[in-house]
Amino acid sequence: MNNTNMINVSMNDPASLHPTIRSTSSDITFANHRDHFFARMGVRRSEHRVEPGLYALGEPTPDSPVFASANYTLSFDALRRALVGVDCYILVLDTRGVNVWCAAGKGTFGTEELVHRIQATGLHKVVSHRVVIVPQLGATGVAAHKVKAASGFSVEYGPVRASDLPEYLRTRQATPEMRRVRFTLPDRLVLIPVELFLAPLPALVAAVILSILGGYMVAVAALIAILSGMIVFPILLPWIPTKDFSTKGFIVGALVALPFAWNAFYSVPDTAWWLRYSWVLIYMLVIPPVTAFLALNFTGSTTFTSVTGVRREIYAYVPKMAWMFASGIILMLVLALIPFIGGL
């Protein structure tokens, strides 16, 4: 899907001096955009790949810089688009179609693969210097001093974001801001489609079961709880009170549950008081743990939650979520069974 191909060019073009160098450009084609769209939607998630190896961007010379990237189309394309007008080489590691940071965490964007790819492409014959610019977030998998010892190439950590590369290349220094990972609203928004595309089937099953048990309003409440956990929560993340994701999720869930509880209490004034209170209780018990659980799971998509903190959250809140949810469902089952056992 990427905008590259093997081409035969004149002898003074560096791409023709070495048989394994492919050519690429900074142009993002319609096919690239289509591929990016599907990647962001989570469609065919493992198929957004670039062939690993060495690429020539523009007309690089033996003095031109070398940039390491992942063989994920979004990573590679972000890099070549940021390097418009820069003659350079791009060394694409085999990360099995995974972005730089995730692959670095998994170890596929790592010391071993970087050293292997440097040697396999004969990089020392292509360039006269011995420096590879690695994206900063690749450092989770790359030990710079070990790469140097094994390959002779020094690792220079570039900025976190590819878009900062032009400025970085002017000074060869990353500002503190370039070194920081953020989690801005646009960053969070692009995560929503992938989450949503995983949800329809379980959400539909839950809605059908709940509508049989407690009527259509319960099914609507369940769908809204899931949607608020997956859409409203990521958008509002920094502004929801408390630090823990679970408590943030409980707060959102309680706010979502309130109108349903209110409606259940006041829309049927001629029903027995205990039945009305029971429905208030059901909504308040079932919805908040659902959104809290979805919120807790969003930790995996963020750029700042630590293993220690997430583990503490799991121990602190998941049992409470389970108890609340189970109590609410059991209460709903009891109410659903009352007519059958000769009750009201």
Added chain:
Amino acid sequence: MFNSYTTNTLEYDAGSCINCGKCSTVCPHAVFSPGEKVAQLADPLACMECGACQLNCPTGAIVVDSGVGCAYAMMWSAIKGQEEVTCGCGDNYCCSPSPSILQLGKKK
């Protein structure tokens, strides 16, 4: 209260630091900052335990129990009885195509 992120496993032995500056270069949360003689542990609670500083410290002055801070991955590993938590998405794809995760950029 309601903050589980008040401790982490990051340990820094300033005595072994040779002030190469790698830790403050690789840290995406400015946990380390450059110092005159040794690296400074500037904001330890911002640590997300990614392990980049430990991996790039040539003298082993930094120790952190690194891993994926993902609740889904951790609960799934616990259910399957795995000792080690690995990213729940598997090796061949990732749940997050996030721009910040991919060193993709803010448009200016």
